[in-house]
Amino acid sequence: MGAPTQAIRDLSGILPILVLWGVALVILLGAPLLRRGPGSRLAAPLGGAGALGALLVLLRGSSDGFGDTLFAGAALTDTLYSSGAFVLLLGGFLSVLVAQTYLRSRDLEKPEYYAIMLLSLSGALLMMQANDLIVLFLGLELMSFGLYVLAGFARTDAKSDEAALKYFLLGALASALMLYGIMLTYGVAASTELSNVQSAVARGALKEPMGIAAALLLVIGLCFKIAAVPFHQWSPDVYEGAPTSATAFLATTAKIGAIVAFLRVCDTIAGGYHTWLPAIRAIAILSMIVGNLIAIAQTNVKRMLAYSGVAHAGYLLVAVACMGFRLMGTKGTQASILAMTGAVFYLLAYALALIGAFGVLAYLSSRDKDAQTLNDLRGLASSQPAVGYAMVLFMLSLAGIPATAGFIGKWQVFYAVLTGGDVALAVTMALTSAMGVYYYLRVVWYIVFEESAAPKPSPTGHGVEARPRAMTGVGAAITICCIATIGLGILPAAISSFLTVVR
């Protein structure tokens, strides 16, 4: 096979990434035109088209050549990637919808926002496709840089600046730790390609100190991205400070990208599970307990969701821990595959509920008022029933109440870890989920049972936004999230053809 044919094959394997890059470049090139005037209305549709286009390309992509490596072993395509990418791009599209309304109502809209979003998404995709730790790192950085900028997108808001700076500094620290881990991996495996790493692990590379340090530094770097305890402290400040639409985006994108990469890395080093499995189990249990407990004390919804995100990171780490069971008999192998499928479904449910919840906050924000606290939700069920009950639904899904997607996700992960025979993790998960119900229900309480504080806000807001907001992007995003959350809660099998991971 000649080089050009090979190149075409390689490029078609990363077609979704290319689509994202193409649209991002178009937006950047057109930025002078899109900045003001009539052109400014085009930026958001372009961004949405980019995410949606990548999604369509992904769905239409031929499955032959699946499981092959691309670019001489640097990347690959498999079902873990394709199902993760489906969730990621769907979340990206919904985030564009949320951003369109939120940025405009807060007077923050610039075309660069969407370009950066698309580039960030491409980084996350690269991370999922990586078959080489260096490529994984490149994807991680490409994703993270975008997220840092988006966190600080409200330039004149000190909190937003603070969020971006904190996120950047701590992210750089985590990247450094991870890079150090990659370096040490090269030291023990003489390669950073995952298949070589795997065979090095099989030869016992994780028995020597350098190998152990390498594996754990990788784990730590990824734990930062998903905000697991004790690497979680950035998340409440960043979630609170970043513009709401950016929070929705970074919360989901970082988690999806990092968890899929995490699954792949831990699957690769499953042979040396005795070194990293105890650490992951401890981090998972700590995250579930600490996240849920501290969330109880929060009155700011964005901060509350940040701590709940820590707890969800814990639940997802339970799935990651299942990777360690792969080589422990047939049950273990089954558990690891179930956990991959379960984790991806969980991510989908989480993304839908979280983007929906942040979407509701975005929906309620206007130029003068950024809705963030429980008080802003007071009496929503009577003042704006549709939005109020949508928020209730998202909270129930995050809490994992049956008939919502969140329940199914939790159940699948649960089942996987039970199949693996790890009762301690399963029990912790069950108990902490019950604990989490408290603070989600408190939001429900404020929405349904509290009287709204203001007499009744005029439906036109503050004169900026005269048209009904239900017709805007965020309305569409909330609607889609609602339908999908219920639909998947009742009929999860409907989407299993996209989301089932096979080996």
Add this chain to the structure above:
Amino acid sequence: MNAPLQDLAIAPIVWAIPGLPLIGFVLIMFWGGGLVRTLGDARGRRVVGTLATAVVLLSFVISVFVLLELLRLEPEQRRAVASLVPLMDRMPWIEVGPVSVQFLALVDPLSVLMCLIVTGVGGLIHLYATGYMSHDRDYPRFFAYFNLFIFAMLVLCLGESLLLMFVGWEGVGLCSYLLISFWFDDEENAKAGNKAFIVNRVGDVGFMLGILASLAVFGTLSFHTADGRGILDLAARGETLSGPLTVATASLISALLFLGACGKSAQFPLHIWLPDAMAGPTPVSALIHAATMVTAGVVMVTRMSVLFAQAPVVLLVVAAVGLFTALFAATIALTQTDIKKVLAYSTVSQLGFMFLGCGAGAFGAAMFHVTTHAFFKALLFLGAGSVIHGLSGEQDMRRMGGLGRYMKVTYWTMLIGWAAISGFPGLAGYWSKDAILAFASGIPSIGMFMYAVGAFTAFVTGFYMTRLMAKTFWSAPRLPEDAHHPHESPPSMLLPLIILAALSVVGGLIGTPWGNAFERFLEPVLPGADMLHVHEAIPHGVGLALGALIAIAAMAAGAAAYRRAPSAELLPATVKATQPIYRAAANLWYADAAANAVFVQGGGRFAGFVARWIDKGFVDGLVNAVGVVTAFLAEIARGGQSGYVRFYAKTMIAGALIVLAYALIQAGMR
């Protein structure tokens, strides 16, 4: 015993039993408000009320047809599955690995019986509610939730797998929460709703773990499968997915499930939510918190009887908890002054009787009591509601009295309810309570003790119910001067009373010790009872005679005592204030106070403690302990004010070091 699943000709319409109330819910939820606005208040309400009642009664009719179809089969063959989704044979719901859960209904005597009770009694209570709630401004919302409740309850009863049952289980919990807090303007009501939800969650954790344990042990969640490898099929043969079913395994699963049942059916110590749940409208109390939802625990235990039968210790615990709850709640009922609270504790007490029956292995008798209790307790609650309605919302019995002459129908039907629950010979409660006590006497070695305590509780029951009747109807009127003139309720409320009264009289006759049709009907679904060799240590005649004697003695004693006290107060106020036992009972034996102190306040403090010390203190403290930076001590001393990025970075590095150090040390030790 392990008859294959049958095909029912009527299977294609089984979905309509829960489906119709769901349709009713959707219609009323989305268009009810609009209907009331467009058709005008009175007509709109009539349409909404009629629609809500009609769907439930229609479900009842279908249930009757399903029953008739089932009766045409041989008793051992009465077991079929039917799709819960119209026009589809099998609708997959969840498919994870080898586990697949489908939207299927299990049609067998137990589920059909429950369908009949839920839709029958439920329909009557719907009809009653059209009158009772007629002045409420949230009329459509009430009926929407009410229909949703019926739907969830039917899913619970019909569900073919533990998971589907759990969905219904959570669904009824949700509706209960919504309906208890229905008048949420009053904070007390909203709090009661929360309490119910949260206490139930405690039980739900047990149920959930039980489900997972069964999944792990049996590899499926279905009760019965076509190839005879459902949970109940395997358990009946004493098998699991791998190897025989041990006593320990059966005990673990049934103990977890019983914890769930305790939450839903308000057994000690999880009973504390039920009396508070009376904050909801009275039809809600009658339907959810007396007749149907609270018996879900009994239904679940009965459904899983084959597992419980193989766990003798758990069975003994069930009996003990049931008996204790029965006596405990009955003593509290003696001291309450709120008419609904008396009935609430009476319900807790009667549920205790049902669990006593289950614990004795007499699952059939327990279900019989579920049935008769549904009749007379719904009747009593509706009667109480009629009284409250007639007095424009007054619930305190100290301000009632002499109401018999104002509301004749209510009085006479209540009288029947009183006789039925007290166990007056021949009425519904007599047969079922007696059956439970008789079987309880057969519990090995402590049977007679159980019987004695149970009989004493039956006596207390008769006494507090007489007290209720005396305070409400017989004694001198003590209405406040400015009160509205008491009036009889409208016919829509009286008709259900009359029907339920008739059922309370004759309902017990299907289960008399002679030719017990009820037991024979349920027998095929209760293989657990066969395993246990349940028997009665007391001969039929003696048991029945003793039961009759106790009931009449209690009623007579109560009537005589209150006849001599025209003020309807037996004890002077000073005695009430000082007598320690009375005060303890009146204060609910301090169960609520204890739960409040330990869980609510303690939990709040714990969360605060964690936020303050674990995150800021412990995580930061670890950093200190590692001693990365000593200057850091100053920051902690200054109050550990977080928010500094350097602080976060140090935490991260400390965390990384701990993880690394742990792994390296562990590797070094290996």
Add this chain to the structure above:
Amino acid sequence: MLGRYIPLLVAVVIAAIIAGAMVVGSLILGPKKPTRFKETTYECGMTPVGSARDRFPIRFYLVAMLFIIFDVETVFLYPWAVTFELGSRAERMFLLTEMGIFVGILLIAYFYVVGTGSLEWGTEDDASSKALGKAKAARPPIRFGNENSGPVSLPSGARKAA
């Protein structure tokens, strides 16, 4: 086991020796003719002594950053140019296309920079250049020299050093 790391230690030691030798060597060998300007710190033409909270036009950083970005990208051309020679004809076409795409993306970035006005320095209608003007006006008089500052007065500390 640690024996494997000895080469690493050797490399570190050699690096330290070389770096140290350079510093010490230039100290010993270099001619020293101090003037008072040479004694001051070299800071890219900016005043080295004064308040640390002086305001700088933000564009200074913007241009510097853009310069670094484009400068660093140029580095990639070197390894490409070296390997280009080694390939066959078909591979050369492929390599040329790849570099074309790379440079094309850089070009788009350049257009973006120009198009958003990041390189414009001080047209009057630009809001930030107005801010720049204000910053200029608010600056304290220059007390220390750069190439176009004219006569200067040294701070007392610097004079003493001289």
